[in-house]
Amino acid sequence: xxxxxxxxxxxxxxxxxxxxxxxxxxxxxxxxxxxxxxxxxxxxxxxxxxxxxxxxxxxxxxxxxxxxxxxxxxxxxxxxxxxxxxxxxxxxxxxxxxxxxxxxxxxxxxxxxxxxxxxxxxxxxxxxxxxxxxxxxxxxxxxxxxxxxxxxxxxxxxxxxxxxxxxxxxxxxxxxxxxxxxxxxxxxxxxxxxxxxxxxxxxxxxxxxxxxxxxxxxxxxxxxxxxxxxxxxxxxxxxxxxxxxxxxxxxxxxxxxxxxxxxxxxxxxxxxxxxxxxxxxxxxxxxxxxxxxxxxxxxxxxxxxxxxxxxxxxxxxxxxxxxxxxxxxxxxxxxxxxxxxxxxxxxxxxxxxxxxxxxxxxxxxxxxxxxxxxxxxxxxxxxxxxxxxxxxxxxxxxxxxxxxxxxxxxxxxxxxxxxxxxxxxxxxxxx
Amino acid sequence: xxxxxxxxxxxxxxxxxxxxxxxxxxxxxxxxxxxxxxxxxxxxxxxxxxxxxxxxxxxxxxxxxxxxxxxxxxxxxxxxxxxxxxxxxxxxxxxxxxxxxxxxxxxxxxxxxxxxxxxxxxxxxxxxxxxxxxxxxxxxxxxxxxxxxxxxxxxxxxxxxxxxxxxxxxxxxxxxxxxxxxxxxxxxxxxxxxxxxxxxxxxxxxxxxxxxxxxxxxxxxxxxxxxxxxxxxxxxxxxxxxxxxxxxxxxxxxxxxxxxxxxxxxxxxxxxxxxxxxxxxxxxxxxxxxxxxxxxxxxxxxxxxxxxxxxxxxxxxxxxxxxxxxxxxxxxxxxxxxxxxxxxxxxxxxxxxxxxxxxxxxxxxxxxxxxxxxxxxxxxxxxxxxxxxxxxxxxxxxxxxxxxxxxxxxxxxxxxxxxxxxxxxxxxxxx
Numbered sequence: 062x063x064x065x066x067x068x069x070x071x072x073x074x075x076x077x078x079x080x081x082x083x084x085x086x087x088x089x090x091x092x093x094x095x096x097x098x099x100x101x102x103x104x105x106x107x108x109x110x111x112x113x114x115x116x117x118x119x120x121x122x123x124x125x126x127x128x129x130x131x132x133x134x135x136x137x138x139x140x141x142x143x144x145x146x147x148x149x150x151x152x153x154x155x156x157x158x159x160x161x162x163x164x165x166x167x168x169x170x171x172x173x174x175x176x177x178x179x180x181x182x183x184x185x186x187x188x189x190x191x192x193x194x195x196x197x198x199x200x201x202x203x204x205x206x207x208x209x210x211x212x213x214x215x216x217x218x219x220x221x222x223x224x225x226x227x228x229x230x231x232x233x234x235x236x237x238x239x240x241x242x243x244x245x246x247x248x249x250x251x252x253x254x255x256x257x258x259x260x261x262x263x264x265x266x267x268x269x270x271x272x273x274x275x276x277x278x279x280x281x282x283x284x285x286x287x288x289x290x291x292x293x294x295x296x297x298x299x300x301x302x303x304x305x306x307x308x309x310x311x312x313x314x315x316x317x318x319x320x321x322x323x324x325x326x327x328x329x330x331x332x333x334x335x336x337x338x339x340x341x342x343x344x345x346x347x348x349x350x351x352x353x354x355x356x357x358x359x360x361x362x363x364x365x366x367x368x369x370x371x372x373x374x375x376x377x378x379x380x381x382x383x384x385x386x387x388x389x390x391x392x393x394x395x396x397x398x399x400x401x402x403x404x405x406x407x408x409x410x411x412x413x414x415x416x417x418x419x420x421x422x423x424x425x426x427x428x429x430x431x432x433x434x435x436x437x438x439x440x441x442x443x444x445x446x447x448x449x450x451x452x453x454x455x456x457x458x459x460x461x462x463x464x465x466x467x468x469x470x471x472x473x474x475x476x477x478x479x480x481x482x483x484x485x486x487x488x489x490x491x492x
Numbered sequence: 493x494x495x496x497x498x499x500x501x502x503x504x505x506x507x508x509x510x511x512x513x514x515x516x517x518x519x520x521x522x523x524x525x526x527x528x529x530x531x532x533x534x535x536x537x538x539x540x541x542x543x544x545x546x547x548x549x550x551x552x553x554x555x556x557x558x559x560x561x562x563x564x565x566x567x568x569x570x571x572x573x574x575x576x577x578x579x580x581x582x583x584x585x586x587x588x589x590x591x592x593x594x595x596x597x598x599x600x601x602x603x604x605x606x607x608x609x610x611x612x613x614x615x616x617x618x619x620x621x622x623x624x625x626x627x628x629x630x631x632x633x634x635x636x637x638x639x640x641x642x643x644x645x646x647x648x649x650x651x652x653x654x655x656x657x658x659x660x661x662x663x664x665x666x667x668x669x670x671x672x673x674x675x676x677x678x679x680x681x682x683x684x685x686x687x688x689x690x691x692x693x694x695x696x697x698x699x700x701x702x703x704x705x706x707x708x709x710x711x712x713x714x715x716x717x718x719x720x721x722x723x724x725x726x727x728x729x730x731x732x733x734x735x736x737x738x739x740x741x742x743x744x745x746x747x748x749x750x751x752x753x754x755x756x757x758x759x760x761x762x763x764x765x766x767x768x769x770x771x772x773x774x775x776x777x778x779x780x781x782x783x784x785x786x787x788x789x790x791x792x793x794x795x796x797x798x799x800x801x802x803x804x805x806x807x808x809x810x811x812x813x814x815x816x817x818x819x820x821x822x823x824x825x826x827x828x829x830x831x832x833x834x835x836x837x838x839x840x841x842x843x844x845x846x847x848x849x850x851x852x853x854x855x856x857x858x859x860x861x862x863x864x865x866x867x868x869x870x871x872x873x874x875x876x877x878x879x880x881x882x883x884x885x886x887x888x889x890x891x892x893x894x895x896x897x898x899x900x901x902x903x904x905x906x907x908x909x910x911x912x913x914x915x916x917x918x919x920x921x922x923x
Contacts, residue, residue, distance in 0.1 A: 082783055086641045092708070093640055093826055191638070197784040199638030206637065207622070207630030210517045211523055276521070328571035332661040335790065338769060352513055352797040352804075353628040359766065360787035373641035385818045395524055 064097040065380055068105045068129035068160070070151065072111050074194070075165055078109055078369030080115070080141055083432035083467050084371070094380045112480065125167060126151060130158050132247035136292040137379050139163040139372055149173055156180045161388060163375040165192035165368055171266035175279060185389035187382055194267045195220050195344040197367025198360040199374060204274040204348065211350035213275040216332045217313040220267040222252045222342035223258035224290050224310040228327075229340045231298045232307060238293050250342050261289035261310060261325040268312035268323050272345070276321045277397030288326040298413050300444055300458050301329050306412075308488065320402035326475050329412045329460075329490040336449075336491075372465035404466040407427060409467060410439070410490040411461045417483040434471045436464045460490060470474055494661055495528040496920045499560035499591070501535045501582065502573035503542050505586035505622070509800030510570055511546070517804070533560050543882040557582060557844040561589050568810050570803055571595040580604055580621030587611045587619065589800035592819060594806040596623035596799055607709060609822050616820035620806035622917055625698045626651050626775040628798025630805060635705040635779065636824055642781035644706040646711040648744040652794035654689035655721050655741040655775035656680045659758075660771045662729045663738060663919035669724050678745045681773050692741060699754050700778070706745060709870055719757040728917055729846055731875055731889050734761050737769040737843075739919065760843045760891075760921040767922075835897040841870070841902060841921040842892045849912040850886040858888075858913060866904045867895045877913035891921060 067083065083090075083098050091097050102121040105111050115122050129135055136161045147170050155162050157180065164170065170177070170190045175408055181188035191201050197219070204213070215261040219225050225243060230241040242259070245251035257263045265287045266414055269280050290310055301308050306329035314323040331336040339345040344362030349355050361367040417423040428479050431437060440460040464472075469487060476484045498514065500507055514521075514529050521652050533552040536542050541560065560566055569591045573579055579600050585762050601608070601621045606815065612619035622632050626649070630827050635644070650656050654676060661672040662916075673690070676682035680708040688694045696718045700711050721741055732739050737760035745754040761768040766788050770776040775793030780786050792798040813819040862868060871891040900918060907915045 082641055086643060089826065090641050090645065092828070191612070197788060199634055202637050203630055203634055206633050206806045206809065208801070210513055211801050212520065214519060215742050233646050287713060335769070336625040336765070353801040354795075354798055356628060356630075356789070356791035358787070358789055361785050364515040364785075370639070370642050370781060373639045373783075376699040378637065385816070385821075387816045387818055390816075395520065397523070456832070491920055 066101040066134045066140040068102045068135040070140045075141045075366035078365035094432035099452045107188045126284045137161045137235045152271040161187040161379045167193035167266045171269040187379045189390045192368045192371035196363040198290045200346045211352045213381045215315045215349040216275045221264040226250045226342045259289045261287045264325045272394045277395040278321045278399040317402045320400035323400040350361045408463045412488045416483040417456045430475045497532040497565045499533045499566045499569040501571045506572045507797035508798045568592045573751045590702045592618040592810045598624035598697045602700040617809045618819045623799045623802035627794045631777045642783045644790035646746045646780040649777035652695040657681045657773045690720045692718045695743045695756045705824045708826040709752045709830040717755045748833045751831035753833040758919045838897045839894045843919045844890045845917040846888045847914040861906045
């Protein structure tokens with residue numbers, strides 16, 4: 062049986078998982094593809110550090126990329142080093158050398174996916190990246206293959222495991238954000254600099270890729286509203302729970318008229334909604350199609366082996382394409398121009414957390430502002446103040462009826478002009 | 493742009509959904525495949541009955557199958573008439589005439605899938621059947637494409653919407669089985685003869701197909717233990733709920749050593765398990781892989797448009813294969829011999845519902861039997877009797893620790909020899 066040789070760039074948790082899966086699942090892979098797979102060369106920054114991880118009598122462990130680029134035997138290269146540079150330059154070099162490339166690099170695909178796809182096609186090579194979104198959940202290939210004839214109306218979900226772990230701990234153990242983050246760092250669910258995760262940037266990259274697959278559009282990070290959970294108050298998590306909601310960091314991308322709206326931010330999810338039950342580091346993506354209705358895909362959002370499984374599904378797809386002589390087609394070939402969505406077209410109920418001076422007439426002021434902008438509320442709760450020594454101010458939580466983003470902006474403006482009312486948080490509510 | 497002409501056999505809810513989706517989603521389909529699709533001919537039993545459903549100025553509505561078989565313009569045929577005969581003969585005729593075939597026919601694929609696949613390959617034709625399992629959930633293609641390099645350990649789920657609707661109503665509204673079935677029939681979720689659904693046969697067909705894809709094996713219906721919900725007592729649903737479980741009709745297929753065990757029957761699912769939250773006519777399939785861990789796919793299990801969406805995903809796949817010149821490959825090409833699994837290798841905790849004469853010494857007898865077969869229990873509850881006028885007997889519910897099927901059979905034998913203890917129900921418990 063013919064063997065396809067693989068090059069691997071990077072040997073962290075995902076790279077090690079890929080190596081392990083290729084070696085352990087030979088029988089099934091060759092049963093399906095009619096080819097043997099074997100990892101021939103691994104490029105790492107520090108060879109000495111990894112010498113014990115690899116059987117170097119069979120595998121070439123090197124710090125020289127040319128050992129892969131210039132090796133005509135290597136057909137498929139897996140890039141799991143991460144980061145935009147020099148990964149972009151390396152992948153470009155590999156594609157130009159006619160190597161098929163599989164990557165788990167969401168930052169790179171979200172920012173330069175179009176450019177790299179076009180280089181791949183010029184060189185009749187495959188470029189696949191299932192592992193770039195939601196680790197072990199095979200969502201990209203599912204959208205390509207299984208919703209191909211449906212009109213996707215919305216794709217939303219929990220696509221960052223770190224923030225979901227933190228929010229789950231806050232909710233279940235009444236921990237503060239700082240305590241939950243520290244625990245996540247101790248367990249390896251959060252990095253020492255957690256910025257990309259907790260500020261929603263990682264989730265935004267994934268929503269950009271999901272939007273490309275679902276709507277054919279190319280959104281840019283700087284065009285999206287992205288907020289994270291860095292300022293999440295335990296009091297808001299508790300108040301939301303008492304009202305029947307769980308706060309989740311959701312990515313939402315929706316078709317609105319002829320446009321696509323995409324955003325990342327904390328959202329109140331009803332406790333009996335499937336997304337409210339996704340806990341800890343798990344991910345879930347909900348796809349709503351005009352024909353199919355609501356579907357949900359749930360699984361591990363990260364981790365060496367789950368992510369490696371997605372990488373392997375790409376490797377097997379490339380191998381099948383090599384066998385069939387059909388390489389060089391775009392992973393996602395749905396292309397569509399989307400209009401800009403106007404702020405008054407994006408409509409949700411909102412959860413508003415307000416601090417107001419505890420003197421008569423404040424609620425009247427608030428009601429007057431709401432009435433003026435044409436908004437109304439369905440629930441209003443006066444809760445305890447976060448600071449027990451503060452008896453000057455009261456805390457009020459409101460769940461509004463549907464409000465447009467234009468109305469929300471007007472509300473924020475109006476409140477900023479009042480010294481006695483302070484808007485602490487405004488989160489969307491899923492209905 | 494080139495047009496691929498489609499023939500449609502059957503115009504029930506799924507057939508109408510397929511017609512509607514092909515017409516409404518032209519732009520996206522041609523954007524992805526580079527081909528236009530159009531339904532040219534529809535074969536129905538009674539033309540007069542369907543004349544108003546179809547624009548007959550553009551589509552040929554006929555009762556003559558030859559209008560499709562002998563039309564060289566028609567490249568893809570969709571069979572949604574259902575049933576094993578004459579569907580099997582028709583599909584054979586179509587494949588022999590070099591037509592690619594898409595079907596939603598689970599009974600046929602579960603019983604004759606291997607034979608039809610081989611006819612398709614001999615004729616270099618595609619035969620696809622995503623819609624045959626779990627309606628709108630794209631589970632077959634996901635297993636083929638996304639778990640290709642992983643070792644699947646277990647596939648289990650709620651794959652019959654009718655029985656899940658009935659069990660949900662019993663649980664949520666305290667209805668009897670008969671009342672819930674009647675409601676399901678009124679709403680069109682159950683057929684007037686519900687045998688195939690309520691006796692678990694429909695679910696078993698789907699588990700046979702899921703096992704083929706997950707384990708490469710070819711199980712037969714008569715080799716599987718299949719039980720349904722026809723004798724489900726409301727009292728057991730209520731008792732299970734009070735113990736923290738929801739009763740679901742589950743299909744379970746597990747790799748055990750070198751064999752595959754598959755079964756359909758009522759199972760007690762812990763209330764916080766993802767499968768316990770799948771309600772009404774919805775379906776969900778949970779796939780556990782050695783590398784990926786636990787993943788779950790949830791969506792509508794039936795219905796015209798969701799099922800049509802799966803049919804369309806097949807049509808688009810066939811179209812891509814036509815464009816690439818890669819038709820004639822098996823939908824699932826994982827083949828594997830599995831050993832027979834022995835009864836003492838299949839181990840679960842059980843829920844046992846017992847009726848015993850209300851005289852001293854009965855519990856001692858039961859305990860002696862359990863001890864003799866080497867089984868033990870974790871919970872024991874004496875509950876009210878179903879019949880308020882009966883004060884001769886007591887009802888006792890037991891949740892056992894792990895027991896093998898051999899032990900369960902021994903227990904049943906031993907209890908049958910006692911006149912004073914009667915085993916009413918024995919259901920697996922998911923841990």
